[in-house]
Amino acid sequence: MNSQNDSRNQPWWRGGVIYQVYPRSFQDSNGDGIGDLAGITQRLDHIAALGVDAIWISPFFKSPMKDFGYDVSDYCDVDPMFGTLGDFKTLLARAHALGLKVMIDQVLSHCSDQHPWFVESRASRDNPKADWFVWADARHDGTPPNNWLSIFGGSAWQWDTRRRQYYLHNFLSSQPDLNFHNPEVQDALLATVKFWLELGVDGYRLDAINFCFHDAALRDNPGRGVPLVEDPSAPSSNPYSWQHHRYDKSQPEALGFLRRLRKLVDQYDDTTMVGEIGDEAGLTMMADYTGGSDKLHMAYCFTLLGALHSAPFLHDVIDQFQRVAGDGWPCWALSNHDVARVSTRWGGEHPDPRLLRLAAAFQMSLRGTICLYQGEELGLPEASIAFEDLQDPYGISMWPELKGRDGCRTPMPWATEAPHAGFSTAPRCWLPVPPEHRPLAVDRQQGNASSLLSYFTQLLHWRRDQPALWQGDMDLLPMDEQVLAFVRTARDQHLLCAFNFSDAPATLVLPADWSSARLLEGSGLKGARIEGAAIVFEPWGGLFLQA
Structure with a gap:
C-alpha cells in the first residue's frame, strides 16, 4: 500500500x-x-x-x-x-x-435482503439504518410511488408490511437498492x-x-x-x-x-x-x-x-x-x-x-x-x-x-x-x-x-509485441458496407487493421500513403491479400499492414 x-x-x-x-x-x-x-x-x-x-x-x-x-x-x-x-x-x-x-x-x-443492513433497516422507520435503503410511501390508492420498473420484470417497488412502505429494487425483489444519498x-x-x-x-x-x-x-x-x-x-x-x-x-x-x-x-x-x-x-x-x-x-x-x-x-x-x-x-x-x-x-x-x-x-x-x-x-x-x-x-x-x-x-x-x-x-x-x-x-x-x-x-x-495495438491512437478509415478498417499509431509503429465483416468477398482500395505497406505476419489472421493498390478479402477475412 x-x-x-x-x-x-x-x-x-x-x-x-x-x-x-x-x-x-x-x-x-x-x-x-x-x-x-x-x-x-x-x-x-x-x-x-x-x-x-x-x-x-x-x-x-x-x-x-x-x-x-x-x-x-x-x-x-x-x-x-x-x-x-x-x-x-x-x-x-x-x-x-x-x-x-x-x-x-x-x-x-x-445487496441481499438477508444482509444485516437490510434486516435492520426494514425493522422500523426509526432505527439507525432506517434510511440506508430506498423507502417510499404508497400513493393514496396503495400503488407504488412511481412507474419505475425492475429489469427482471414488474414494478421496481416491493411492499414491506413491517414499515408499511415500498422499497426500491432495480433487479430481484430480494435485491434492495442501497440509498447512496446517505x-x-x-x-x-x-x-x-x-x-x-x-x-x-x-x-x-x-x-x-x-x-x-x-x-x-x-x-x-x-x-x-x-x-x-x-x-x-x-x-x-x-x-x-x-x-x-x-x-x-x-x-x-x-x-x-x-x-x-x-x-x-x-x-x-x-x-x-x-x-x-x-x-x-x-x-x-x-x-x-x-x-x-x-x-x-x-x-x-x-x-x-x-x-x-x-x-x-x-x-x-x-x-x-x-x-x-x-x-x-x-x-x-x-x-x-x-x-x-x-x-x-x-x-x-x-x-x-x-x-x-x-x-x-x-x-x-x-x-x-x-x-x-x-x-x-x-x-x-x-x-x-x-x-x-x-x-x-x-x-x-x-x-x-x-x-x-x-x-x-x-x-x-x-x-x-x-x-x-x-x-x-x-x-x-x-x-x-x-x-x-x-x-x-x-x-x-x-x-x-x-x-x-x-x-x-x-x-x-x-x-503484446505490437505497441500500436495496446497503447496507440486510433483513426477510422471511411465507412464501407463490408470492410471495417482503421489505423493504430504509436511512436514506433503504424498499423492498418482491416476486417471484412461479411460472408462475401470484398475489396478495399488502400489509402495513398499505405501503397507501400507490408503485411504484418504472426497474428494468425487470414483471408486477405494485397493486390496492387487494394486489399482483396475472402469472406470473413482480415489482415494487418505495417507502414
Whole structure:
C-alpha cells in the first residue's frame, strides 16, 4: 500500500487483456457440481498460458444465491459454496506468481435482503439504518410511488408490511437498492472495498455502477413505447426497455461517489477499476465515468454485446465513442455472463470459424482494454437449456421469449471424454454440460495448431509485441458496407487493421500513403491479400499492414 494519493500506479490495465471467470462454472474441486475458488486456482495455468494480464472473478461473497452471488449478504467473506477466505488468499498468491493480476466483482448498488443492513433497516422507520435503503410511501390508492420498473420484470417497488412502505429494487425483489444519498452508506461500502484491497486484490469490476443513485424526488420515467432497436441489456419483450430511464439510474451524483472510490483505490499500488454501465447512452456515460483520471479507470457498456456486427455498425460505435471519449478509457467485451455467447449472437446456429477468428482479431485491435469471457477462446456456442434445468430467475420469469442467462453460464469443458467434460465429478452439475461443447473442450484444442484456442493464444501473445495495438491512437478509415478498417499509431509503429465483416468477398482500395505497406505476419489472421493498390478479402477475412 502507498498512503499517498498519488500512488505508484503502473497502468498495466491500459490496453491490457482481462479474462472473466464465472466461478460457479469454471472448475469444481470438491465434487459438489458447483465451481469454486480452489478450482479456479487449479486452472490458472490455462489462463496464464493464453497471454492475458488479469482475471476478473464474478462474485464469490456470502449470498443466498437468488441471483447467483450478485445478491450479497456479507461483503467481507467467502460463501462456503466457493470455499474460504484462505482459499481466496491461495488463489491470489498463485495468480500473482503466474504474473496475473486479480480483479474481483463488487456489487455496490444493491445487496441481499438477508444482509444485516437490510434486516435492520426494514425493522422500523426509526432505527439507525432506517434510511440506508430506498423507502417510499404508497400513493393514496396503495400503488407504488412511481412507474419505475425492475429489469427482471414488474414494478421496481416491493411492499414491506413491517414499515408499511415500498422499497426500491432495480433487479430481484430480494435485491434492495442501497440509498447512496446517505453518506453513511457510502462510507460502509468504501470500507468493504478497502477490506479486499488490504488483502492484495489488484482491482474491481463494479457491477451496475450507474444504478447507485436514484432521483431523490422519485419522478416518473418518461415512456417511449416498444423500442425500434433492440437493447442487448433489455430486449423489447421486456417492458423495462419501454421507458427512458431518466430518474431511476444514471444520476449526476454518481460522479461524486466515483471520485471518493477512486481516491481510496489509488492509495494502493497498481490497482484499477472497470465499471459496468447499463444505459441507452452507454457510450457517452463510459466517457463521463472515466474522464479526468479521478473516477473509474475504464468502463464498458452493452453496445457490442448485441447481435449487430456489420462493418457500418461497428464503424459507428467506434466513431460515436471517439467523438465523446476525451481522455476517457473503454473496456471492450464481446461476451460476458449476462448475454448470449458471441459465437451464436454473431454467427447463428452454425457459426463460420472464420468469423470467430475475425471477431477476436477485431476486438484485440481496438483502442482500450480487452475483456474475454471464459470459453470464448474455445468458440463455445450459446447452450440451449431445457426449462426444467433453468436456474436463472430472469429466464424463468421471462420464458419463452427470453431464456435468461444460463445458456452462457454452463460449465467450462476441459476434457472431451471425462464426466461433465472434466468440470466436476459430481453426479449432477448446477447446469448441464451441452453435448455440443464436448468436442470443443480444452484437451481437444490444446496442441492443435488449427484450433481456435491455438489461434487465441497466438493472437494474444502477438498483440503484446505490437505497441500500436495496446497503447496507440486510433483513426477510422471511411465507412464501407463490408470492410471495417482503421489505423493504430504509436511512436514506433503504424498499423492498418482491416476486417471484412461479411460472408462475401470484398475489396478495399488502400489509402495513398499505405501503397507501400507490408503485411504484418504472426497474428494468425487470414483471408486477405494485397493486390496492387487494394486489399482483396475472402469472406470473413482480415489482415494487418505495417507502414
